[in-house]
Amino acid sequence: MTKRPLVLLDVDGVLNPVRRHSLWLRHHECVLDGQTYRILLNARHGRKLAALARHTGAELAWATTWEQHANVEIGPRIGLPQLPVIKVNSDPGSRAGEHFKTRHVAEYVARRPFVWFDDNLAAPDWQYLQDHPGVDEFLLVDVDPRTGLTDAHLAQARAWLADRARPGLDGAGAPSG
Numbered sequence: 001m002t003k004r005p006l007v008l009l010d011v012d013g014v015l016n017p018v019r020r021h022s023l024w025l026r027h028h029e030c031v032l033d034g035q036t037y038r039i040l041l042n043a044r045h046g047r048k049l050a051a052l053a054r055h056t057g058a059e060l061a062w063a064t065t066w067e068q069h070a071n072v073e074i075g076p077r078i079g080l081p082q083l084p085v086i087k088v089n090s091d092p093g094s095r096a097g098e099h100f101k102t103r104h105v106a107e108y109v110a111r112r113p114f115v116w117f118d119d120n121l122a123a124p125d126w127q128y129l130q131d132h133p134g135v136d137e138f139l140l141v142d143v144d145p146r147t148g149l150t151d152a153h154l155a156q157a158r159a160w161l162a163d164r165a166r167p168g169l170d171g172a173g174a175p176s177g
């Protein structure tokens with residue numbers, strides 16, 4: 001049986017873009033540890049992400065420095081249920097230029113295929129994941145923080161996950177010729 005895929009969500013630069021470029025984006029204020037943060041959220045993102053997960057059999061999870069705050073301050077404002085949280089806030093140090101979240105993600109996924117929506121990933125992250133023994137297949141979706149998550153990103157994820165779900169295309173079951 002194939003392992004259930006994951007869809008990993010960043011907040012800043014993905015669900016909270018840098019600027020308000022769409023009428024769907026609304027300002028919200030969050031207070032964390034006495035500090036007020038003004039963020040932009042698109043209320044339609046929750047429904048679209050839930051549909052992506054439902055149609056592909058994937059599980060959504062947070063991969064953001066907001067950690068558990070994402071389940072309080074972000075998810076409910078866009079209609080997402082409580083999601084698993086990958087702890088990313090300790091910095092284990094970089095081996096070859098990978099983002100500090102990348103090591104935590106590599107440990108968490110445990111060979112499950114995953115799509116990762118983030119605005120801070122580059123070649124060293126891809127290489128780190130490629131070389132990690134606990135990582136199997138993955139798709140890094142590079143999100144422009146000026147626009148955040150778009151329908152094109154969601155379609156890219158959906159196509160990749162649909163391909164993974166097709167029987168006979170992985171490992172020993174791959175058709176020849």
Ligand SMILES: [Mg+2]
Pocket residue numbers: 010011012013014118119120
């Ligand atoms: Mg980010």
